[in-house]
Amino acid sequence: MDTVTRLEHECAQAWPAVVDERLGDWRMRAAGGFTGRANSTLTCGDPGIDLPLALRRAAGFAERNGIRPTAHVVLGSRVDAEIAGQGWVVNLDHPGGAESLVMIGPLSPGAHEGARVDDAPSPGWWELTAGSQEPSSAQRHVLSSISGVGYGVLERDGQVVAAVRGAVVGDLLHVARLAVRPSHRRQGLAVGLLKTLYAWADAKGAKRQALQVAEHNTAAIRLYEGFGCAEHHRYRYWIPC
Structure with a gap:
């Protein structure tokens, strides 16, 4: 293959x-x-x-x-x-x-105050990553139906202000649904949360990471490039005429 x-x-x-x-x-x-x-x-x-x-x-x-x-x-x-x-x-x-x-890169484990990775998604995690504290059955299946998933959150004053999903498949950490509340952006929270997620994945045997990001999302691309990630390949969606 x-x-x-x-x-x-x-x-x-x-x-x-x-x-x-x-x-x-x-x-x-x-x-x-x-x-x-x-x-x-x-x-x-x-x-x-x-x-x-x-x-x-x-x-x-x-x-x-x-x-x-x-x-x-x-x-x-x-x-x-x-x-x-x-x-x-x-x-x-x-x-x-x-x-x-599709970008790939190494892991850069670390820690950040207020950041953690939970074994189950909290209401605040759902609200920030799926738009509601009561996700649909499809959202629940895609985001939380398999083992090896970590639900990264970063809290300020009891509120989840940043969230991310990580899934370990073999030695690969798949990163998705990274979100930071608009009121808390440009404070380094995404970087801190990702480092915390990388430490969690490293402890589970992950050695590399992969993520999928739309070509127009230049901010996310630059963020992951800062962690040593680079483009591996691209894909497009096609539909019948």
Whole structure:
């Protein structure tokens, strides 16, 4: 398995869809519309059938699960070179952005006052990362249904002001849902919380990290570059015309 395919599948394991059906090496995923990654077909590897039929199968899966047919396609892959010829186009209106970077890097463990990593998500964590203290069933499944997940929080005066999710898959820490309240930004809280998360992951055997970030989110890209992360590859979301 090439490194891109391996990394994409590790990230998919860390971000579990409610429904995840295999089509050869492909993963057809659905989660009630919560995030593009959990509601798209990951087209890495060999689907075991020709591309036109594989895409039709992916579209049928999406329709059966009540979501828009969407293909998660790595730039420079064989699917990337051929999917336009099958009547699919890049989804330029995707809410999270049509194109994302997958960044990788080392861990930089540390600590920060008020920061910790919990074994279960608190109401404050849910509110900051999912928008409500009462998450939907899809949100709960994607964010909290697997083992090896840590829920990083940083509190000020009893309120969660920064939060992040970390999932350890083998020796990989997958980082997601980093959020800081607008009133507490530019105070170094994201850096402090991430260092605390890295220490938690290091204790669980993680040696490297990966994250997915939209290409337009330059602030997040610069943040992770400060930890030694660099772009590994990119992917885009495609939809049928």
